[in-house]
Amino acid sequence: AVDSTIRFIRYYWIARGQPQRDQFISIEQGYHGSSTVGAGLTALPNFHAGFGIPFDWQHKIPSPYPYRNPVGEDAASIIEASLAALRAKVEAIGPDRVAAFYAEPIQGSGGVIVPPKGWLQAMRDLCRELDILFVADEVITGFGRTGPLFACSEEEIVPDFMTTAKGLTSGYVPMGAVFMADHVYQVIADGAGASAVGHGYTYSAHPVSAAVGLEVLRLYENGLLENGVKAGARLMAGLEALRDHPLVGDVRGRGMLAALELVSSKTTKTPLPAEAQPARRIFDRAWDNGLVIRAFANGVLGYAPPLCCTDQDIDAILERTVKTLDQTLEDPDVRKALKD
Ligand SMILES: Cc1ncc(COP(=O)(O)O)c(C=O)c1O
Numbered sequence: 001a002v003d004s005t006i007r008f009i010r011y012y013w014i015a016r017g018q019p020q021r022d023q024f025i026s027i028e029q030g031y032h033g034s035s036t037v038g039a040g041l042t043a044l045p046n047f048h049a050g051f052g053i054p055f056d057w058q059h060k061i062p063s064p065y066p067y068r069n070p071v072g073e074d075a076a077s078i079i080e081a082s083l084a085a086l087r088a089k090v091e092a093i094g095p096d097r098v099a100a101f102y103a104e105p106i107q108g109s110g111g112v113i114v115p116p117k118g119w120l121q122a123m124r125d126l127c128r129e130l131d132i133l134f135v136a137d138e139v140i141t142g143f144g145r146t147g148p149l150f151a152c153s154e155e156e157i158v159p160d161f162m163t164t165a166k167g168l169t170s171g172y173v174p175m176g177a178v179f180m181a182d183h184v185y186q187v188i189a190d191g192a193g194a195s196a197v198g199h200g201y202t203y204s205a206h207p208v209s210a211a212v213g214l215e216v217l218r219l220y221e222n223g224l225l226e227n228g229v230k231a232g233a234r235l236m237a238g239l240e241a242l243r244d245h246p247l248v249g250d251v252r253g254r255g256m257l258a259a260l261e262l263v264s265s266k267t268t269k270t271p272l273p274a275e276a277q278p279a280r281r282i283f284d285r286a287w288d289n290g291l292v293i294r295a296f297a298n299g300v301l302g303y304a305p306p307l308c309c310t311d312q313d314i315d316a317i318l319e320r321t322v323k324t325l326d327q328t329l330e331d332p333d334v335r336k337a338l339k340d
Contacts, residue, residue, distance in 0.1 A: 002032045004176075005161045005163055005178055008180060015188060021132075023098045024059065024098075024099055024102065025086065025089055025100070025102070026042075026101070026103070027061055028060050028062050029065065029107055029113060030042060030102065030137075032163075042109075044110065064082050065113050066116060067252070067261060068269065069081070075119075079119050082115075083122055086127075098130070099133060100161075101123070101135065103137065104138075104141065105141045105151035105152060106146065106257055112300065112303075114253060118155070134159045134160050135160065135162070135163065137163045138152065139165045139176070142165075143166070146255040147229050160183075164179065174203075227307060231310075231314050234315075235309075236258060238317075247263065247325055247328060247329055248325070250263075256303075258304075259301060260321070260325075261298075261299060262282075262300070262328075264339055270339065273336075273337040276331065279296060282295045285324050286320065290316070
């Protein structure tokens, strides 16, 4: 899906008579896949080192990361900083050179980073003002993960492109999809005229995946989204209640996408010591406790439980989280690192 947007965006600008608009901007700690061009929009060092990317047409601005933003945790200041960073980047590249800006409504693989309310809308508006296309990568957030069908609708924004996958088929079979706004479609269609737009894959519109997608959509609309909203509220409330745990520095998320960020000091926000090996030791411990999380190397624990969770399922996730945290607190290297 991400690769397809890059092709369509280039096609769009060429059709609009501005072929020089070939520069793309995304966000530090963002993830947009590991295909050749997607991995260059991705801004995680492991996806670049040794692969010769990002390409020189792929640029980044800082993440809004509220817990660790140099401007502090105030929403207005964070939004202002991101707007200034995008303006400055476009100015530096050349205002008539930038094709598109990519953002995840919540940065998933970067550590479940939730921008403040209003951030997405402000970035979308600025893209319109600067006449650059706005791409919302909803591969993780789409299809009820954060509550509504799409996270963009929470801020009442309509992006120029939206990329989706995962929840499109609930992950049971592979399928990705690109949504494009009518005005973008029209420019591409007019540009192509009578000729075909040469884009498509061997497995495009695969009937098995499409059939699963349709059935999944029926389930979403017949109660699953609603259940996800209810279960998500219970999950977030339960995780919020863990703020007082000595290891929990930050609790964040929306709906059924959440994270705890573990620290050895709440005042200095010092990450857990490297010896704690969160990605391995805490993951294994959680697994042994019957809890499936995504444990990041920096001590962030990510949650994305299925939308069909019952109250009992959510309570079990929370109980097993407490058990995992308490066990980690007993680790000698973690105890030694604890500062407050
Ligand atoms: C936001 C986002 N975009 C795109 C992708 C697609 O990545 P992949 O190249 O693994 O299919 C992912 C996968 O996790 C994602 O989280």
